[in-house]
Amino acid sequence: MHSEAILSTARLNIINVGYDAANYYLLATPQARLLIDVGWPDTLPRLRATLKRMGSDLAEVTHLLVTHYHPDHAGLAQELKRLGIKLIVLENQPAGIMALKQYMKPDSGYVEITPHDNIVLRSVDSCAFLRGLGIAGEILPTPGHSDDSVTLLLDSGAAFIGDLPAVRISDDPAHPANVSMEQLLLKGARLLYPGHGPLRPLP
Numbered sequence: 001m002h003s004e005a006i007l008s009t010a011r012l013n014i015i016n017v018g019y020d021a022a023n024y025y026l027l028a029t030p031q032a033r034l035l036i037d038v039g040w041p042d043t044l045p046r047l048r049a050t051l052k053r054m055g056s057d058l059a060e061v062t063h064l065l066v067t068h069y070h071p072d073h074a075g076l077a078q079e080l081k082r083l084g085i086k087l088i089v090l091e092n093q094p095a096g097i098m099a100l101k102q103y104m105k106p107d108s109g110y111v112e113i114t115p116h117d118n119i120v121l122r123s124v125d126s127c128a129f130l131r132g133l134g135i136a137g138e139i140l141p142t143p144g145h146s147d148d149s150v151t152l153l154l155d156s157g158a159a160f161i162g163d164l165p166a167v168r169i170s171d172d173p174a175h176p177a178n179v180s181m182e183q184l185l186l187k188g189a190r191l192l193y194p195g196h197g198p199l200r201p202l203p
């Protein structure tokens, strides 16, 4: 591994600030606080309280990455943007943001995610972007659970996969979920941080 990557990994702290049977991860570096996924609409007080309990503060969060635009992973995204948190959107995700808007009921409390003020990244540019946040890794499109699913893969082998199935869900090797997981393995994923359930070390 690259020495710079070792340094960044050593200075990277990961905590789970999830609730309601979902995992939301906060990555803290000297330069930034990156939140991976957020909960349902109307749960901002719960996020705030969970962060506090885990020794952090919502006011310190600088960036948000959503693994896929389903309500249990993206419901609060716009509310966080209103607090000044920058939303990172990968190139394969804008259609997912539109689909979430169609899906949410008017009485859900959902605040529509505006498209114009996001950091839209190509996967090939994600490594350089993350380096600016003190994070050694890249963001990859990993369709399978949904077309807009992405994974943050750290150089350390930690992979934040959202709801990408960690086990084969089909015997078809060409199934998008299998292709995505195979790609993560080839790129060095060693420990899966899923959107739900416990961490999964890979053999």
Ligand SMILES: [Zn+2]
Pocket: 022, 070, 072, 073, 163, 195, 196
């Ligand atoms: Zn989910």
